[in-house]
Ligand SMILES: Nc1ncnc2c1ncn2[C@@H]1O[C@H](COP(=O)(O)OP(=O)(O)OP(=O)(O)O)[C@@H](O)[C@H]1O
């Protein structure tokens with residue numbers, strides 16, 4: 374059998390609504406993320422970008438609408454099935470990377486595979502390869518507080534790649550980095566789509582990162598407008 378996935382869209386979402394009490398944050402958002410493409414979502418603070426990203430990543434459920442991940446509809450899935458779908462298909466990168474402080478860079482990257490039961494030797498071998506790809510081999514044994522902000526963010530990207538996800542969802546991945554370090558992280562994100570064929574959905578305020586993307590959407594008044 375071949376390994377070519379049968380789905381067309383990495384993520385497909387239609388008619389997504391999400392309210393917090395009387396606040397209507399998402400008023401019927403539809404978006405389809407193509408395989409191997411990098412998509413940026415921009416918009417004002419409070420416009421609902423993170424809310425949408427959490428829903429696209431199945432971390433939150435919409436009040437109305439449907440989400441499919443790699444052709445699998447998620448509506449009605451129990452939390453265990455959702456967690457398994459997430460660990461197989463999705464990787465997450467947040468603005469504040471949430472690395473585990475007591476573990477090294479290598480261990481942090483290996484963690485998602487160790488959690489899903491990959492044997493230790495294989496997990497550390499793959500984590501070491503990823504560190505090489507991230508140009509962080511020399512930092513393998515450093516703990517997060519011994520790494521720079523940009524290095525920590527690259528480790529977080531390595532961790533998101535560990536389980537070979539189809540899609541990476543990133544919320545402000547360069548939000549607290551200086552310009553030069555941001556450029557490094559942006560190029561790394563771009564190469565994950567171009568070289569590895571993964572899909573990327575990135576929430577960002579950064580115009581350079583949006584410019585590097587294949588498509589840009591703006592969240593406005595609860596709707597998603599296509600910009601590019
Ligand atoms: N758990 C929650 N309970 C109540 N309101 C919430 C909750 N989470 C978000 N909101 C509200 O929903 C709106 C959208 O929030 P969201 O975090 O999605 O915005 P955002 O576009 O990501 O903003 P930022 O650019 O500042 O990160 C905001 O008005 C926020 O106050």
Ligand SMILES: [Mg+2]
Nearest residue numbers: 422423424544
């Ligand atoms: Mg946000």
